Amino acid sequence: MSIKIAKAADPVESLRAALPDALLDTKTFRDELTLIVKPESIISVLRHLRDTPGLLYNFLSDISPVDYYNPQGGYDGRPERFALSYHLYSMLYNRRIRVKVFLPEDDPRLPSATSVWPAANWLEREAYDMMGIVFDGHPDLRRVLMPQDWNGHPHRRDYPLGYEQPMFSFNVEEIAKHKPFAKE
Numbered sequence: 001m002s003i004k005i006a007k008a009a010d011p012v013e014s015l016r017a018a019l020p021d022a023l024l025d026t027k028t029f030r031d032e033l034t035l036i037v038k039p040e041s042i043i044s045v046l047r048h049l050r051d052t053p054g055l056l057y058n059f060l061s062d063i064s065p066v067d068y069y070n071p072q073g074g075y076d077g078r079p080e081r082f083a084l085s086y087h088l089y090s091m092l093y094n095r096r097i098r099v100k101v102f103l104p105e106d107d108p109r110l111p112s113a114t115s116v117w118p119a120a121n122w123l124e125r126e127a128y129d130m131m132g133i134v135f136d137g138h139p140d141l142r143r144v145l146m147p148q149d150w151n152g153h154p155h156r157r158d159y160p161l162g163y164e165q166p167m168f169s170f171n172v173e174e175i176a177k178h179k180p181f182a183k184e
Contacts, residue, residue: 008093009054011035018048034085034098039110042086042101046116049088049097057088057097060113063123065131069105069157081105084133086113103133112138130155 015023015035022041027034037045049057066083068075075081080102088097101110112135113120124135125144132153135141143150152159167175 005092006053008095009052011049011055011057011097014052014055015045015048018052019044032096032098034100036100036102039101039103042099043111043113043116045099046086046088046113049099050116055090056092057090057095059089059091060086060117060119060123061089061096062087063113063120063127065127065133065155067131067155067157071158078102082108082131082133084110084127107134108132109134109136111136112141114139129153132156 011033012023012026012035019041022037022045023035024038025036027036035045049055062085064085064087066085067081068078068083069081070076082103082105084101084103086099088099089095090097103110108131110133112124114124114135115137121139122144124133124138125141127133128135128138128141129143129145130153142148146154165171165175
């Protein structure tokens with residue numbers, strides 16, 4: 001008995017044929033393909049990449065948000081402040097692909113990918129917690145790393161930094177003045 005496996009297809013051509021309005025741009029860097037798609041088409045694109053014979057990107061390995069905020073203004077040539085990348089892998093064809101969407105600063109939101117990959121649950125919660133990206137239709141969108149009453153999103157580039165000066169042999173007394181020590 002032989003199993004027939006469809007020949008590996010070109011994801012760009014397949015996506016242009018199936019969803020012609022979804023694809024905005026493609027980038028290739030070091031043999032890694034990135035598809036830049038419209039935010040409103042993300043679920044259709046992800047389903048197409050997962051379910052189409054010849055593609056079968058059946059493993060969601062990561063969802064990673066990026067903040068392109070520049071304190072001097074603008075987003076360093078990007079169309080929007082935030083981007084969200086879905087890193088997909090086809091186990092059958094041993095291929096990787098990145099699907100990227102850009103999101104506006106004032107209301108960064110996308111439909112949840114949990115209907116396509118249940119594993120997106122925790123990855124979306126982390127993006128929500130750290131960057132403030134809202135996922136519509138998410139089954140349990142709440143903070144996962146920061147306390148529930150935390151104000152702000154720590155991975156945003158305009159989030160205020162808190163720091164502690166490192167202690168060296170020459171500044172021990174100065175640093176010790178500001179340390180909380182147990183009272184006897």
